[in-house]
Amino acid sequence: MRASLIQIAVNEDESVDSRRHRVAALVREQAGADLVVLPELWTTGAFAFEEFGREAEPLEGPTYETMAKAASDAGVWLHAGSIPERDPQGPLYNTSLIFSPSGELAAAYRKIHRFGFDKGEAVLMGAGRDLVTVRLPGTTLGVATCYDLRFPELFRGLVAAGAETVVIPAGWPERRRAHWTLLAQARAVENQAFVLACGTAGTHAGVPQAGHSIVVDPWGEVLAEAGADEEILGVDFDPAKVAATREQFPALKDRVLGLEPPRNRS
Numbered sequence: 235m236r237a238s239l240i241q242i243a244v245n246e247d248e249s250v251d252s253r254r255h256r257v258a259a260l261v262r263e264q265a266g267a268d269l270v271v272l273p274e275l276w277t278t279g280a281f282a283f284e285e286f287g288r289e290a291e292p293l294e295g296p297t298y299e300t301m302a303k304a305a306s307d308a309g310v311w312l313h314a315g316s317i318p319e320r321d322p323q324g325p326l327y328n329t330s331l332i333f334s335p336s337g338e339l340a341a342a343y344r345k346i347h348r349f350g351f352d353k354g355e356a357v358l359m360g361a362g363r364d365l366v367t368v369r370l371p372g373t374t375l376g377v378a379t380c381y382d383l384r385f386p387e388l389f390r391g392l393v394a395a396g397a398e399t400v401v402i403p404a405g406w407p408e409r410r411r412a413h414w415t416l417l418a419q420a421r422a423v424e425n426q427a428f429v430l431a432c433g434t435a436g437t438h439a440g441v442p443q444a445g446h447s448i449v450v451d452p453w454g455e456v457l458a459e460a461g462a463d464e465e466i467l468g469v470d471f472d473p474a475k476v477a478a479t480r481e482q483f484p485a486l487k488d489r490v491l492g493l494e495p496p497r498n499r500s
């Protein structure tokens with residue numbers, strides 16, 4: 235299977251509309267890949283909190299339209315990263331869009347863990363509640379977004395739902411790049427799954443982005459890693475390696491669920 239991770243530079247000197255069209259052209263250039271992945275909130279930047287409300291779109295808004303067409307023009311599965319989604323009945327959500335090669339929406343995922351503690355995304359956006367998997371020929375994708383990477387139980391839920399390849403669009407800052415790489419490898423090893431993690435480059439809202447999109451195999455080996463700048467990271471991987479790894483080293487079968495809480499003896 236061939237994947238292209240498009241590590242977009244999100245800088246303030248480019249308008250959202252021109253970035254949208256530039257990225258669509260990059261997606262079209264990936265014809266021949268099976269799967270193309272874009273980062274989190276690449277229209278605004280994940281830290282451009284003031285832009286969320288201004289640039290929020292309905293689910294089937296301009297990014298949806300442009301990316302659906304780009305996916306069908308290229309004939310690829312497209313994880314189009316996430317958009318600030320305006321739900322007419324509710325709050326904003328950080329919503330990922332996944333399109334089939336015919337340009338149909340295969341799934342939408344509203345980010346479950348919002349970043350920022352008591353500010354930014356955590357207060358400006360609502361939290362998703364639903365795990366999302368998508369069946370592709372050859373592998374089942376599990377979907378997570380950026381800060382979700384820090385919550386292993388979400389990934390265990392995806393594995394229980396059949397995920398073999400986890401796709402993680404992100405807008406991860408340079409300041410915590412070491413966590414990004416470490417956590418991507420940890421999620422791959424503990425879940426014996428491929429991890430395709432696509433970040434942004436550039437600087438927006440004064441936050442330099444880490445870049446360093448990364449693809450890790452189910453044994454924890456890094457198959458490909460980008461640098462800090464805008465880059466298209468191409469990788470070939472064999473989805474059959476997930477079943478082989480899980481069979482040869484069946485640690486997932488030894489999970490013990492529903493443990494008792496500690497009992498105080500005092």
Ligand SMILES: NC(=O)CCC(=O)C(=O)O
Binds near residue numbers: 280348384405407410
């Ligand atoms: N956009 C994000 O979710 C940022 C996450 C982050 O910076 C971190 O977990 O560290």
